[in-house]
Amino acid sequence: MQAAIYPGTFDPLTLGHLDVIERASRIFDRLIVAVGVNASKKPLFSTEERMAMVREVVKDMANVEVDSFSGLLVDYCRNKHVYALIRGLRAFSDFEYEFQMALTNRKLAPEVETIFLMPKETHSYLSSSMVRRIAEMGGNIENFVPPPVRRALERQVRA
Ligand code: COA
Numbered sequence: 001m002q003a004a005i006y007p008g009t010f011d012p013l014t015l016g017h018l019d020v021i022e023r024a025s026r027i028f029d030r031l032i033v034a035v036g037v038n039a040s041k042k043p044l045f046s047t048e049e050r051m052a053m054v055r056e057v058v059k060d061m062a063n064v065e066v067d068s069f070s071g072l073l074v075d076y077c078r079n080k081h082v083y084a085l086i087r088g089l090r091a092f093s094d095f096e097y098e099f100q101m102a103l104t105n106r107k108l109a110p111e112v113e114t115i116f117l118m119p120k121e122t123h124s125y126l127s128s129s130m131v132r133r134i135a136e137m138g139g140n141i142e143n144f145v146p147p148p149v150r151r152a153l154e155r156q157v158r159a
Contacts, residue, residue: 003030004084004115007073010035010050011043012149013057014131016123020088023117025064032082033058037070044132044156056148074109089116090124 006024010017010033025031035050043050047068058064069076077083085105087098102114118124131144135153142150 001029002027002084003032003080003082004028004086005032005034005073005077005080005082006086007034007036007069007076009038009041009043009128010054011038011041011045011128012050012131012145012153013054014123014126014128014145014149015143016088016090016119016126018057018146019119019123020086020117021058021061021064023119024086025061028084029063031064031086032080033064033066034073034076035066035068036073037068045152049152053149053152057146072108074105074112077112078109083112085112085114087114087116088119090119090126 004024004027006021008017021031021033033054035047035054037047045053051066051068055066058066073085077085085102087102089095089098098116105112105114126144131141131153134144135141135157138157141153145153
């Protein structure tokens with residue numbers, strides 16, 4: 001049984017993240033989408049809200065589960081006994097950050113391998129902060145996020 005972890009802040013999950021989830025779930029028998037508590041980022045949505053949104057979006061994907069983690073990602077991998085990490089590479093600009101993170105994680109835990117997947121090119125410009133900004137300014141986000149995320153974002157910015 002080959003399992004993988006797809007970690008991220010998912011504040012919120014976008015169609016680009018979903019594309020990576022779909023690709024990874026076709027390759028691996030079991031995929032854990034791990035929502036990072038990520039205190040350094042001050043997310044708009046709480047960890048529970050981010051997890052609930054991901055759960056709703058992946059509810060029909062039988063081999064995908066949703067969890068959260070705090071602390072070091074490699075410790076989470078070891079606790080789960082899962083040694084494949086999925087990250088999305090959207091554009092060349094992602095490379096340096098992802099390269100640094102993958103090599104740091106490799107130094108910390110050589111048994112954990114990072115695997116990069118490229119989301120569909122139509123999603124390669126997407127980012128969660130861009131989507132949040134558009135929603136805050138009342139723009140239409142339906143081409144950027146799945147419907148449950150759009151509803152949650154619209155509720156959040158109206159509140
Ligand atoms: N589609 C759309 N957007 C994407 C994307 C995709 N396929 N892939 C990445 N992004 C965007 C996100 O929307 C996010 O955008 P934003 O910054 O505008 O909000 C940005 O890329 C990065 O987000 P994400 O993929 O969620 O990663 P992250 O950098 O926020 O978090 C963790 C990555 C959680 C894996 C990392 O912080 C971590 O490992 N934390 C634990 C601490 C640790 O172990 N540190 C040592 C490792 S170096």
